[in-house]
Amino acid sequence: MTTRKARREGIAAMAARASVAALMVSIACLGAGAHAADKYPDRPITLIVPFSAGGDADLAARNLAASMRDTLGAAMVVANKAGANGSIGSKFVRDAAPDGYTLLLGRVGSQAILPALQADLAYKWDDFTFIGVLELNPMVCVVNAKSRYQNLDDLIAAIKANPGKLNYSTSGPATVLNLASQALLKSASLPKTAAVPVAYKGGNEATTAVLSGEVDFTCNNLTSLLGHIKGDKLRVLVTTSPTRLKDLPDAPTASELGHPKLEAVSGWSALLGPPGMDRALLEKWTGLLRQVDQNAQWRTAVETLGSVPRILEPKATSDFVKDQVRLYGDLGQALGIQIK
Structure with missing residues (x-):
């Protein structure tokens, strides 16, 4: 009995020592992460844009990089890695070291539509560290300014x-x-074949088609339309923004016109990192984006490009992207759309 008791006590003591050792390792790792975050960044950060230079994503990235000059403590270098609808650049960041020196300017197409509709995509929507949504780029449905359709009801009728x-x-x-x-x-409540889609190379070409009278209407990112709207060449029928846009105070929102579900259909930009980024780094970026949100220069630049500043913190960003993936998955299924 004495021997068995001693053996049990010995095993218990060994387990206790192992628990203490594990706890000390955890504390050391937390301390190391916090120390690394204190020194971060000590070299330039690369912000990957998974699309070509000059587009909405590129402009959003360069605006963020410019606004971080005085607060980040190191340069943020924008690098375009375009191809395969944004998946090449996204996968590049997914596979990068989670040290905070390679980040992604995520967009609705690469982070929500592709994961929802492409079964063989090389990454999943949640294969990233979600740092924060930056801005919304609402969709606007427009017709040519000379069109006989004066409002959305006219077009639907x-x-x-x-x-x-x-x-x-x-x-x-x-x-x-x-x-x-x-x-x-x-x-x-119209079938998917009620109006006929005509595909063009990109958003600018899609806008030009309305301007030239080749098509009856388009729903495009506000960034691609704003100059033509202000130049009285396009007429706004509806915006998907939650409230009326500062630059288009007379343009009705989808909710005002009885189409509240359209609000979920919007372009957006988000800052993402590789999976496994240290919690201390994530907390540091959360604080940095709070400062960006108060940066008048950044907010003005966002609005000038036709977007709406909308900084979300990591958990809210993850929830937002998850909802977007579900939305486009449901739409794709209803329309029979799958990317191959």
Whole structure:
């Protein structure tokens, strides 16, 4: 009995020592992470844009990099790594070291639409560290300024009266331009074939098609439309912004016109990192983005580009992207769209 008791006590003591050792290792790791975050960044940070230079994503990234000059303590270098609808640059960041020196300017197409609609995509929507949503880039449905459709009700009535006759421009079936227009048809209880999509190379070409009269309407990112709207060449029918836009105070929102579900269809930018970023680094970035949110220069630049400043913290960002993936997954399933 004495021997068994001694053996049990010995085992218990060994377990206690192991627990203490594990706890000390955890504390040491936390301390090391905090110390690394204190020194971070001590060299330039690369911000990967998974699309070409000059587009909405590139402009959002360069605006963020410029606004961080005085608060970050190191340069933020924007690098364009375009291709495969944004998946090449996104995968590059997913596979990078989680040290905070390689980050991603995520967009709705690369972080929500592709994961929702492409079964063989090399990454999943949640294969990243979510740092923060930066801005919303609302969709705006427009017609040519000379069009006979004066408002959204006029357009919807014409589509109902002439099914399959009116057309709209997109940048491809699995893009937010097409999905926004289809969401509009769905919200108006119209079938997906009620209006005919015409695909162009990109958002600018889709806008030009409305300006030239090749198509009847388009739903595009405000950034691509704002100059033409202010130049009285395009007429706004509806915006997907939650409130009226500062630059377009007369443009009605989707909710005002009885289409509240359209609010979820919007472009956006978010800052993401590789999986496994240290909690201390994430907390540091949360604080940095809070400062960005108070930066008047950044907010003005965002609004000038036709976007809405909307800084979200990590948990809210993860929830937001998850909801976006679900939204576009449901739309893609309803429309029979799958990216191959």
